[in-house]
Amino acid sequence: MRVASDDAGPDPDLEAVLYEATPTGVAVVTLNRPSRLNAWGGDISAGFYSAIDRAEADPAVRVIVLTGSGRAFCAGAHLGSMATIGDSLGTPSANGKAPDVSTIVGERHPHFLTALRKPIIAAINGACVGIGLTHALMCDVRFAADGAKFATSFARRGLIAEYGISWILPRLIGFGAAMDLLLSGRTFYADEAARLGLVKDVVAPELLMTRAMEYAEDLAANCSPASLAIIKEQTYGDAERDVVDASARAEKLMGESLLRPDVVEGIVSFLEKRPPSFPTLQEGP
Structure with a gap:
């Protein structure tokens, strides 16, 4: 879970996750905390699970598209400001047990997306880091906006390869490339992600949703x-x-x-x- 610890306030007037079912059989799920770059937290996880369950249960929905609002897809886990980061992480109990990170991550590990019966397409509109990257990798197909930033970041935050990313990443891009990204935690961009096979296509930001929807609608109509x-x-x-x-x-x-x-x-x-x-x-x- 790459830590996103900016001091940007919440978006109290916005739903944390938006849901739209189109007449073409595609459900669009949008992470909607733009002021904090859609950093993952309890509000997003609850809305995300609800939206995915809704799409999975609706017979009229045949394909799901996942994206983010604003400048980011999902910039990691949200731990609040520097003043509250300790409270977010919690403190070890008297018996030495680790904090309960499920309060941040949510009740489902990202790999639940691979068990959906419907294809899920990621439209990566901006920063895709840490747990945001893990969720994107568990989608079936990925498109990215030109200039979008990617990183695992775990090793640079004293963390480990979390929630199945060490299982999925080598299967997508090969062992050597996966080890580079996981061990270095370096930032890379959409063009490199495409060369590695991490994303299917890179398109201009203003064309991202059009491209992702065209692909999703083709599946919905013809498969x-x-x-x-x-x-x-x-x-x-x-x-x-x-x-x-x-x-x-x-x-x-x-x-x-x-x-x-x-x-x-x-x-x-x-x-x-x-x-x-x-x-x-x-x-x-």
């Missing part, structure tokens, strides 16, 4: 929700399986997919040269 859900589960789950197990499981899932109407619709719409009309995502796999 089977059931297929998307199962492919997500396969991809993250197969990271822990060997190739024999992964292939055998894929064969079983393929047989099950042939029983769904999505396959017929996918083939017929292709042959008829029209957009597919896939059914909404049902409960279960």
